[in-house]
Amino acid sequence: MRRILIAGAGQSGLQLALGLQFHGYDVTLMSNRTSEEIRSGRVMSTQCMFPTALGHEHALGLGFWAADAPRIEGVGVSVAEPGPAGGPHRRAVDWLGRLGGCAQSVDQRLKMSGWLDTFAERGGRLAVHAAAVSDLDALAAHYDLVLVATGKGELAELFDRDPAGSPYAVPQRALAVSYVHGLGPRPEHPDTEAVRCNFVPGAGELFVLPTLTVSGRADVLFWEAVPDGPLDAFQDQPGPGEHLARTLELMEHYAPWEYARATRVELTDAQATLAGRYTPAVRDPVGRLPSGGLVLGVADAVVADDPVTGQGANSAAKCAAAYLAAIVRHGERPFDEAWMRAAFAGHWVSARHTTAWTNAMLAPRQPAHVRELLDAAGRHQSLADRIAGGYDDPEDFADYFYDAQDAAACVAALGEAGEGG
Known part of the structure; x- marks a missing residue:
């Protein structure tokens, strides 16, 4: 049985741990708090899980609050x-x-504490400890794969910032x-x-x-x-x-x-x-420990988008799903650096669209064509629905949202179709 260590018990870390459990892996999860400390602690975020991300949770049987959370x-x-x-x-x-x-939106105090209890009840190894680089360095040799699923603290410093994907150097x-x-x-x-x-x-x-x-x-x-x-x-x-x-x-x-x-x-x-406040950034997905061992960054450890587009938990769920599929497909082969980079590349195919949209929405002044699109959506229900759908699948924005000519063509097409007015 392959042994996997995950540092970080948020959306991505817990979803991935529970998914690996489902597929029979021996998983150790490091959390800096107990489930009760999470449940009784301060709110951690806002989150709205749109249909695709919510589907990843439900596919693993983790939609425990589906009947109670607002639809x-x-x-x-x-x-x-x-x-x-x-x-x-x-x-x-x-x-x-x-x-x-x-x-649906579920307070992460409720969700993460519930998932953490479920992980332990299903036989997962839980270490309640704020992981440091030295911890991972000492433990890495005992595991087939080490994943870092936290974008905070010294573990995040294992991953170098990618200047090409990180246009902002300070919080926006x-x-x-x-x-x-x-x-x-x-x-x-x-x-x-x-x-x-x-x-x-x-x-x-x-x-x-x-x-x-x-x-x-x-x-x-x-x-x-x-x-x-x-x-x-x-x-x-x-x-x-x-x-x-x-x-x-x-x-x-x-x-x-x-x-x-x-x-x-x-x-x-x-x-x-x-x-x-925090600075949005994209980082190199592979970190190197002092002893030379490699770790793979998960979700906001390597792609940290500002919450302005409500994508953080969604991106985390999608990353966990992509990594889970990549791990299962890999079978018994070594989780080497080439595999790590390929696993991240599979996630980045969709994540790059989320990052592009989020960074565009952080611009100090929105281009005139963005306001024109928002105005037009008030006249054309299909455009309003399309923009809403982009919160679930940001890739669609590439076809009409960023370029003034594309936006104008989109609105003109609606007019030619005789919709709204």
Whole structure:
């Protein structure tokens, strides 16, 4: 039986560990926290698993919360513009695109703790230890393959930054998350659960999405602020109550249509806020340990995209699925450097589109044709649906989203077809 070590117990590490277990591998998983510490700890992220990524979980029988988490069926987009005389912003664009399948969001405290318990219950070897490079160096010789599934700490430094794939050298957004109960119903589409993307040009974005958390059905309020701009109000890491108060104050001015639903919200728990920032980057997938052993980077250890397009957990799930298939296909042959690079290349076929789209959406000023596409989606339902579908499969954006002529041709084709108006 082949022995595999995975350092990191997030979306990719746990999904891969459970998948390898399913296929009969001897798996050791290193987690820096117990399941109870994860469950009772601070929220770790926002996440919405779109249909393809969700399918990877369900294929392994890991959709434990499918019956309880809200069924997300659309992606809504609003674009804010300044109101008169410096007053609250108003919506210049507002539409809802339909997804081709169901998406769902589950608080990672709930998901990761549940998956960690499942891994242990199924006989997996669990080491509760914050892995260091020295640990992997000492252990690597005892395993056929070592994977690093964490993009934080010294393990991430094993992988050299790829300048060609990493156009940004500093964080492009400051992130501020609140999980809340009590958000009122949405008047625009009361019967359709959706991720809502509210763009405030030049300042950042507000995302609102339904989720399942440790205390039941909830919603996430998530500001992505251009650093040092008017939405960047959480640099001092305020306490939970002040964090929520600032979130709502910004909503009242920059997204009053969302604030109108939020006048009675309260935090789901004392650990329901998070603020921070990080630099998006693509890294070399193969790391070398001090003794010369090789490790393969997984998900955001080697491809860390900003959350502005909501792709982090989705990319992690897709990476874990691609690596699982590559490992199983490889049989008993050695997991050498050539295999590692080929395994990553198989993932990069799709991941490169996610990175390209995310980096484009981080641009300080969006090109005029992007705004024209968003305007046109308000007139053409098929375009709204196509943009929504891109959150599941970002590869489609390459055909029309980045180039002004391609965008114009896309909108013109809709007009010739007589749709909308």
